[in-house]
Amino acid sequence: MQQEDKIRELQVFAQQIRVETIRALATLGFGHTGGTMSVTEALAVLYGGIMKIDPQNPGWEERDWCVMSKGHAGPAVYAALGLKGFFPLENIYTLNQPHTDFPSHTDRLKTPGVDMTTGSLGQGISAAVGIAYANRLDGRDNHVFVILGDGECDEGQVWESAQFAAHYGLDRLICLVDNNKRQLDGLCSEVMSHGEGIGAKFRACGWDVAEVRDGNDVEQVYEAVDRAYHNVGKPACIILNTVKGKGLPLAEQTGAHFSSFSAEQWHETLAFAQRELERLTAQA
Numbered sequence: 673m674q675q676e677d678k679i680r681e682l683q684v685f686a687q688q689i690r691v692e693t694i695r696a697l698a699t700l701g702f703g704h705t706g707g708t709m710s711v712t713e714a715l716a717v718l719y720g721g722i723m724k725i726d727p728q729n730p731g732w733e734e735r736d737w738c739v740m741s742k743g744h745a746g747p748a749v750y751a752a753l754g755l756k757g758f759f760p761l762e763n764i765y766t767l768n769q770p771h772t773d774f775p776s777h778t779d780r781l782k783t784p785g786v787d788m789t790t791g792s793l794g795q796g797i798s799a800a801v802g803i804a805y806a807n808r809l810d811g812r813d814n815h816v817f818v819i820l821g822d823g824e825c826d827e828g829q830v831w832e833s834a835q836f837a838a839h840y841g842l843d844r845l846i847c848l849v850d851n852n853k854r855q856l857d858g859l860c861s862e863v864m865s866h867g868e869g870i871g872a873k874f875r876a877c878g879w880d881v882a883e884v885r886d887g888n889d890v891e892q893v894y895e896a897v898d899r900a901y902h903n904v905g906k907p908a909c910i911i912l913n914t915v916k917g918k919g920l921p922l923a924e925q926t927g928a929h930f931s932s933f934s935a936e937q938w939h940e941t942l943a944f945a946q947r948e949l950e951r952l953t954a955q956a
C-alpha cells in the first residue's frame with residue numbers, strides 16, 4: 673500500500689476510535705473526555721499501522737505490547753481493540769457498568785488485548801520497562817509501547833523506570849508522551865512544571881527523544897513511531913504535542929479532564945464526530 677493511502681486509512685481509523693469512544697462514554701453520560709480524545713491518533717498509529725498483533729490471539733507471545741500508563745484513557749483503548757476485532761465492538765458500550773469487562777481504567781485480567789492493568793499513575797511505565805527487560809531475557813525481539821500523560825510525569829516512579837530502561841539499553845521500548853499540557857485540575861505548568869521539558873528529562877536519563885509538533889496529526893505521529901521502531905541501543909521517547917479533548921468541542925474548548933454532559937450534548941457531540949468521520953472516509 674502507498675504511504676499516502678496508509679495515512680488516509682489511519683486518519684479514518686483514528687476518527688473511528690474517537691466516535692466509538694464518545695459512544696461508550698455517552699452510555700454513562702460522563703467520563704474522561706480530555707485524555708481519551710488527545711490520544712486517539714497515537715492509538716490509531718500503534719494498533720492500525722505499527723504493532724504486530726493478533727486479535728484472535730491476544731496473548732500471542734511474539735506480539736508487540738502496549739501499556740496505557742494513563743489508565744483513565746481506557747475507553748479509547750477499548751474502542752481501538754474493538755475496532756480491530758479483539759471482541760465484539762458493542763461490548764464496549766457496557767463501559768464501567770456492573771460486571772463489565774470494560775472498566776473505566778484498563779485491566780489486563782478483564783479485557784482481551786489489554787496488556788497491563790493501570791490507573792495508578794506512574795506504574796504503567798514501570799511495568800512496561802519490566803516487560804521489555806523480560807522479553808529480552810527470553811530472547812524475544814517484540815516491541816513494548818507505553819503511553820504516558822504529561823501530568824503523570826510528575827510521578828517520581830516514571831524517572832526511576834526511565835533510568836532503568838536507559839541503563840539496560842532497552843531499545844525495544846518506545847514511550848509516547850501525550851503532552852496535552854493539562855492534567856486533572858489545571859495546566860501542568862501551574863501544577864508542577866518540568867523545567868526544561870519532559871523530553872529534556874528523558875534525554876538526560878539517556879533516551880533518544882523526538883518531538884512531534886502536532887500529536888493529533890496521524891502522518892507526523894506515524895513517521896516518528898516508525899523511526900523509533902528501528903532505534904538501536906537506547907529506548908525511545910516521542911513527545912506528542914496534543915490537544916486535550918481534541919475533536920470533542922465541548923471538552924476541547926475548556927480543556928476539561930472529565931465531563932458530564934446532558935443527553936442532548938452527547939447527541940450533538942457524537943453527530944459532530946460522525947460528520948468528521950464521513951468527511952475523512954470520503955477522502956480515503
Ligand SMILES: Cc1ncc(C[n+]2csc(CCOP(=O)(O)OP(=O)(O)O)c2C)c(N)n1
Nearest residue numbers: 707791792793821822823824850854855856
Ligand atoms: C498515583 C496517582 N495519583 C493521582 C491520580 C489521580 N489522577 C487521575 S488522572 C490525573 C491527571 C493526569 O494527567 P495527565 O497524565 O496529564 O493525563 P491526561 O491529561 O492525558 O488525561 C490524576 C492526578 C492517579 N490516578 N494516580
